[in-house]
Amino acid sequence: MTSLAQRKKFTMGDAKESLVNFSFILPAVILFSIFYIYPFYDIFRLSLHEWNGIDAQKYYVHFDNFKELFKDGNWWRSMWHAGIITFFALTFQNVMAFALALACDQKIRMKKFYRMIFFIPPVLSEVVVGFIWMWILNGDMQSGEYIGILNYLLDKMGLHHLITSWLSNPDTVLTCIALVHCWKGFGWGFIMLFAGLQTIDAQLYEAARVDGANSWQIFKNITIPMMVPVILVVIFLTVLGSMQVFVLIKAMVGQGLQDYTSVPVSEIFESMIGLKRFGYACAQGVSFGVTLITISLVFKLLSTKVKQY
Amino acid sequence: MKKIASILSFLCLIALCFVFVSCSQQEKDPDRVVLWHWMNDRHEALETLAARYQKETGVKVKIDLFSPPHAYTQRITATAQTRDLPDIFGILDKKEIFAAYIKNGFVADLTEEYKKDNAAWEKSLFTKALDVNRFAEDNIYGVKPGVYGVPLDVTNIQIIYNKRLLKKAGISRPPETFDEFLEATKALNRVGVAGLVSGWGEMWLIESFALNYAFNIMGEEKVMATFRGQVPYTDPDWIKVFEIFDTLSEQGALVDGIVIKQNKIAEQDFALERAAFAFNGSWCVNVYHGMNADLEYGVILPPPVNPDRPMKIWGGSGSSLVVNKASPSKDKAIAFLRWLTAKDQQAYLSQETKNLPANKDALSEIPQILSDFAGVMDHTTHPTLWKYNELAKVASEFNKAIQSIIVGDLTPQEAAAKVQSIKMAEMEKEKRRQQRRER
Amino acid sequence: MAINKYRAMKVSKGFSIHLLLGLVAFTCIFPLFWMLRCSFMTLETVFTDKSIIPTAFHFGNFIKVLTEEKFGIYFMNSVIYTASVVSAIVIIASLAAYSFSRLRFPGKNFFFYMFVAAMMIPLPGSFVPLYVLINKLNLVNTRIGYILCMTNVGLSMSILLLKTFFDKMNTDLEDAARIDGCGKLGIWWHVALPLARPAIAVIVIFNALNVWNEFILAQLLLTDTRLMPLQKALMEFQGAHSVDYPVLMAGLTLAAMPIILLYLAMQKHIVKGFSYGATAG
Incomplete structure (x- = not known):
């Protein structure tokens, strides 16, 4: 009965308006349907098959690939590694990005210069970033001198106990990669947050100041609440970007120490290009996607709670 | 805003013009051989040789490079699915996958070609290099015995x-x-x-x-x-x-x-x-x-x-190329590869790219250190040669x-x-x- | 006394802010400097010359890159792809995001979450289906096929970001425009877009960088050299075994420049202070 009542309210005019409104998203939907739906359908279909990528014959295996994946230690380890990198990105990278965005929003000298500089790392290719950090973190020696800048400085400062071969030590390699990833990525958070700060009405600040609020109160009561949506997007994109990190790791350590540096995308590549198990690789892709969607749903629920308070 | 909008729309317009100009699909020319490879250190030398070949025979060989190797592999795998592999290409995978390409009819059997003229072509190349492309009598992959590829160099x-x-x-x-x-x-x-x-x-x-x-x-x-x-x-x-x-x-x-x-x-x-x-x-x-x-x-x-x-x-073959079995210009492709592995071309490739030639006769014209390397070819083995x-x-x-x-x-x-x-x-x-x- | 203390605090606060900013800025600018330094060296000196500023400037690498016949073609191609994809994304994504944020229609949430969910399935798994699809559409080895694919890649993220900014924006100006009899499309173009300028600038940079640095998909969908983007040229500089580092660095520097310039052009739109009304009329 209620639905009927609702339907009655839905007049021709409403229908026409809905249609007009829908036409706004139509180009995006068309593009999406063509270029996503078929590949996604195909990936899902392949994930139920055993296929080497060449044969005409694909063997239907039900959910065997998923069952195998569930027990695959390498896969879960790669998820764990990506999780660690994401943790670093969420804390270290985002705090740094926000702090720098706030600093650049103040009336300080040379802020134009800083704004320009902070965006250089994201622009650089992973090849260059990889080269440079490999050189900084190099643990080798030549004629009694350390080649890597970091070890060289530690040596000169007398901190010998800290010297290690940063990228070939299983205990430090993942942390180093995570920090370089943060360094490379903070520029994105920086400009998004900075753009967000720019859209806050300056009158709000002035009004607060007239009311006698100090900097911390302004920050807590105006900046943060106004920035919550942007911060949430930045967090969301950080999680997505960090979970899918791959090229940077490849540039820094190649296939080295995979047991300590593998991430989901590298595992998918390995299954597909290295082991030629396309069905399994697709199963990995699907379950990775499902995991990310679950994380974001949880995140979404949490953030609605946060917004309510 | 107006300024950006106008600049953007102007760029769009130019871009669209280019897009449509280039949209005309090129037709398949039966007189042309297309070669896809991944060797970015040898691309220039191959293009030079292709130009030379066109001058000599009138057959145009189009050399397309895809790199790095994993991008190349993706391209080959994807095109195999739509059955439009080029006339000549290479397979970068293990023998098992090479066998899969053969069994699905993507690769031409070259055994007969090697045997022609008293096996002149076969004799001119290092046996070890050919063996990489060979499937033996009782191979475990179920491939018809024979040689399926052409080695470009040895290593x-x-x-x-x-x-x-x-x-x-x-x-x-x-x-x-x-x-x-x-x-x-x-x-x-x-x-x-x-x-x-x-x-x-x-x-x-x-x-x-x-x-x-x-x-x-x-x-x-x-x-x-x-x-x-x-x-x-x-x-x-x-x-x-x-x-x-x-x-x-x-x-x-x-x-x-x-x-x-x-x-x-x-x-x-x-x-x-x-x-x-x-x-x-x-x-x-x-x-x-x-x-x-x-x-x-x-x-x-x-x-x-x-x-x-x-x-x-x-050791053995450094890089090998195969011929597409379904290609309409299969014979032309084979002729080009035969020419590419002849003495002069091999010597040129070896000098330009400092790789060991697959052709034995070209060996006399390489630097000392390279012949030191070549001296132990008898000691070599390779997973592709194992049973x-x-x-x-x-x-x-x-x-x-x-x-x-x-x-x-x-x-x-x-x-x-x-x-x-x-x-x-x-x-x-x-x-x-x-x-x-x-x- | 109190004033002095206050001033001292202010100075030390300013100093510590600058110390932090300066330190971060140094690490950011260092790779660019290193790239430039290497690109002025020769293959012989690049590994041996330890001085911070090269002893002899060598411009040959840049000349070598710029006179490379294909570099020009590749560069033009990248400009075409980047301009097309970015304009397409800005228009399509802002239309969609505006609609998601302001307008009402059934299934709105479903479609929005569909776009967001699409970001989460990693692309490396999909190259075979994607190629088969493009082949069926007869778009292999065409610019338009590559442009459409790249547009699709950037769409989800752009919609999400733009919607966030639209949600946050004040609707007063739009209401005023509606009362003035402006249509929905008119409001989107004349009011919403100019107001969302900082977000659009971010999207332009994000997608431009994405397209500019892409080469795997290009090599999957394109065959002809004359259609290839700039990154292909850089891949060619990195020979399989031998690498001419100075030339590679010169190429990388030249390739990074347009994006840095674009960022400089865009970042002033991120900053407030422009009068919004200028384009509204």
């Missing part, structure tokens, strides 16, 4: 030593046994020089080094038996293989960050005299020359652990386990046990796969 992987650094450490001649090698690295370390560098951040170089010694310690038969699943990796001989890496690492014979070095970086280290030994392929001649023209170096076989058995090293290969997953875990030994995270015994347990699991899976195929 092998050996130990390269820096003459100046060895002299500095007071070593008069390069090591001949594994113990001498260890002694030499200790002497080098004493004068502040690192021992061995290699691209062990790339799996295949570790695998090559490890299997060289596996062949040396237990002989080919036992290695093959391991691949078949009849000898476990926990066998004392295999433990010895794993122990080699433990010893090398313990004794400081390896450059510190060897497990994360990609070969490019390892080559740089050797060229800059940061290490006295390198484990690298014959292509390095070109690389070292580019980075340090004054480098004095020689080449030796990896020093054996077991002196009673001759050392076997990896059995290890399962891909096991091979990859084997290499990872060795990396873990080098960084001191696993003992040889632990590594062996780990690899063996994966081997058992994978054999079980393979059995199931086999049953599925038969059903």
Whole structure:
């Protein structure tokens, strides 16, 4: 009965308006349907098959690939590694990005210069970033001198106990990669947050100041609440970007120490290009996607709670 | 805003013009041969040769490069699905996948072509290089016996030593046994020089080094038996293989960050005299020359652990090309490859790219260090020549386990046990796969 | 006394802010400097010359890159792809995001979450289906096929970001425009877009960088050299075994420049202070 009542309210005019409104998203939907739906359908279909990528014959295996994946230690380890990198990105990278965005929003000298500089790392290719950090973190020696800048400085400062071969030590390699990833990525958070700060009405600040609020109160009561949506997007994109990190790791350590540096995308590549198990690789892709969607749903629920308070 | 909008729309307009101008699809020209490859160091030389070929015969050969190799592999895999592979291409995968390409009718059988004119073509090339493309009488892949590819060049992987650094450490001649090698690295370390560098951040170089010694310690038969699943990796001989890496690492014979070095970086280290030994392929001649023209170096076989058995090293065809079976210009493609592997073209390729030629006659015109490399072609072997290969997953875990030994995270015994347990699991899976195929 | 203390605090606060900013800025600018330094060296000196500023400037690498016949073609191609993809994304994504944020229609949430969910399935798994699809559409080895694919890649993220900014924006101006009799499309173009300028600038940079640095998909969908983007040229400089580092660095520097310039052009739109009304009329 209620639905009927609702339907009655839905007049021709409403229908026409809905249609007009829908036409706004139509180009995006068309593009999406063509270029996503078929590949996604195909990936899902392949994930139920055993296929080497060449044969005409694909063997239907039900959910065997998923069952195998569930027990695959390498896969879960790669998820764990990506999780660690994401943790670093969420804390270290985002705090740094926000702090720098706030600093650049103040009336300080040379802020134009800083704004320009902070965006250089994201622009650089992973090849260059990889080269440079490999050189900084190099643990080798030549004629009694350390080649890597970091070890060289530690040596000169007398901190010998800290010297290690940063990228070939299983205990430090993942942390180093995570920090370089943060360094490379903070520029994105920086400009998004900075753009967000720019859209806050300056009158709000002035009004607060007239009311006698100090900097911390302004920050807590105006900046943060106004920035919550942007911060949430930045967090969301950080999680997505960090979970899918791959090229940077490849540039820094190649296939080295995979047991300590593998991430989901590298595992998918390995299954597909290295082991030629396309069905399994697709199963990995699907379950990775499902995991990310679950994380974001949880995140979404949490953030609605946060917004309510 | 107006300004940006107008600039953007202007750019759009230009872009759209270009888009539609280039939209006209080019037709398939039966007089044209299309070649796809991944060798960015040889692209220019191949294009020069293609231009020369067009002048001589009037046949246009279009050379398209896709790099890095994984991008190339994606392209080939995808085009195989839509059945529009080019006339000539290469397969970068293991023999099993090569066999799959053949069984699905993507690759032409060239056996007859090689046999023509009293087998003139076959005789002009190194047998080892051809063998990489050969499927033997009783191959386990179920492929019709024959030769299916054309080798462009040959290569092998050996130990390269820096003459100046060895002299500095007071070593008069390069090591001949594994113990001498260890002694030499200790002497080098004493004068502040690192021992061995290699691209062990790339799996295949570790695998090559490890299997060289596996062949040396237990002989080919036992290695093959391991691949078949009849000898476990926990066998004392295999433990010895794993122990080699433990010893090398313990004794400081390896450059510190060897497990994360990609070969490019390892080559740089050797060229800059940061290490006295390198484990690298014959292509390095070109690389070292580019980075340090004054480098004095020689080449030796990896020093054996077991002196009673001759050392076997990896080698054979460096890169091979195959002909598309379904191509309308198949004969033209074969004619081009025949021309490409003839003496003059091989000599040109070898000079330009410093790779060893696949054509025996072209060998007389190459530098001394390259012929040193070529001198041990009899010692070479390669996974593509073996009757059995290890399962891909096991091979990859084997290499990872060795990396873990080098960084001191696993003992040889632990590594062996780990690899063996994966081997058992994978054999079980393979059995199931086999049953599925038969059903 | 109190004033002095206050001033001292202010100075030290300013100093510590600058110390932090300066330190971060140094690490950011260092790679660019290193790239430039290497590109002025020769293959012989690049590994041996330890001085911070090269002893001899060598412009040959840049000349070598710029006179490379294909570099020009590749460069033009990248400009075409980047301009097309970015304009397409800005228009399509802002239309969609505006609609998601302001307008009402059934299934709105479903479609929005569909776009967001699409970001989470990694692309490496999909190259075979994607190629088969493009082949069926007869778009292999055409610019338009590549442009459409790249547009699709950037769409989800752009919609999400733009919607966030639209949600946050004040609707007063739009209401005023509606009362003035402006249509929905008119409001989107004349009011919403100019107001969302900082967000659009971010999207332009994000997508431009994405397209500019892409080469795997290009090589999957394109065959002809004359259609290839700039990154292909850089891949060619990195030979399989031999690498001419100075030339590679010169190429990388030249390739990074347009994006840095674009960022400079865009970042002033991120900053407030422009009068919004200028384009509204």
